[in-house]
Amino acid sequence: MSEGAPVNAPETLHEVTLVVNGVRRSGSVPARRTLSDFLRHDLRLTGTHVGCEHGVCGACTVLLEGEPVRSCLLLAVTVDGAEVTTVEGCCRGDGSLGAVQQAFQECHGLQCGFCTPGFVTTITAYLRDHPDPDEPAAREAIAGNLCRCTGYQNIVASVLRAAELRRREGA
């Protein structure tokens, strides 16, 4: 099989427009640009973190049309026109911490913080669909995200605390 286009050939650029956290953003990128790199390099939204870059760690999780997906496993060009929510969009309207972010702060749900953006987006979508999880459900909800500081106990506590905060706010 052929080994792809010649290395030095100029790559064709594709115009990609997304609505990111409610704001229309565009960039001109090669087709091989992943959504995670598009967000970070082209749109300068560095809240989305790239860990393993092959779909295992979950750090790059963003919400695509509201549903959590691995942004490292999507090409930006393939989701042209879509609505994306990143960790930067998981705050309140006035820019203060959202319920999930606040819960992470209160429960010490992060240590180094590298994995946190993926957890925050995943949990935000999970609690929208399952507002009242018990402890095993909270643990299952984050099973696809890795934390190498081994902070899972506090992350599970953060899920439950965020659910409580949301209920209190009538969210």
Add this chain to the structure above:
Amino acid sequence: MKPAPFIYHRPESLPDALAVLAEVGERGKVLAGGQSLLPLLAMRLASPEHLVDVNRVPGLDGVTVEPEGVRVGALARHTRVERDGPAAEALPLLRQALRHVAHPTIRNRGTTVGSVVHADPSGEMTAVLVLCDGEVVLARQDGERRVAAPEFFVGPLESAVAPGELATSVLFRRPGGRTGSAWHEVSRRHGDYAVCGVGALVTLDDDRRVVGARTAYVSMGDTPAVLDLVDAVGGAPADGADWAAAGRLAAGRLRPDADIHASAGYRSHLAQVLTARALREAAGRATGVPEAA
């Protein structure tokens, strides 16, 4: 860890997609959900010259219950199939197994047909398709063909899809009679690759005696193995069959490989235990299936 450059195509109709695939032939690769392809591209285990993104092709995302079974279109995401009530009612095994396919975040994007075409012997959908006597519809510019499941899986990560072809749908056949199903697997974490996974179909007669007992496996060889175990339990009452004997029979017939996750011996042990467990559960469910079904 970045994909190599490729020429990107985004056809917006099925004829356009098939025309592009015919043109690029073996230099091209189809992109649907991409949850297996993107890691291969990122690690440069694959570097196709052309990528044909079919995500904008209309009419391929259906999940429909037909008289024969459940038909799943090429762009139906796992989550969509998993949540489909009529599909789960017609073929409960589909939902039972889909819950073990990776993590929900991956299922939101990955497609059921894509995981069949990827032909990873640890992919649950390969075993379900074989167990259900399913088939894959392969379209090309000048026609289409249907390939039955056992012939479809040629080897690890190798399917019968030829250059220029697009798998437009798969049919999971609904088992006849009073049949129950179950899926059991062991993995390090829920959502990880199975160390061993077993799907089971048990069919009972009007007196609730076992007349059919079939199983299919993931991570137990190069292609999804399917076994007929009726010799061990045929004729026995559903609530008193020797499922452990069926488990031993299965383990004796499987030839798993060892890898970093498990020895061959441990896999065989799991197959024995999980086979008995899945068959017993499937038989229990079959008992509750009305005769007319």
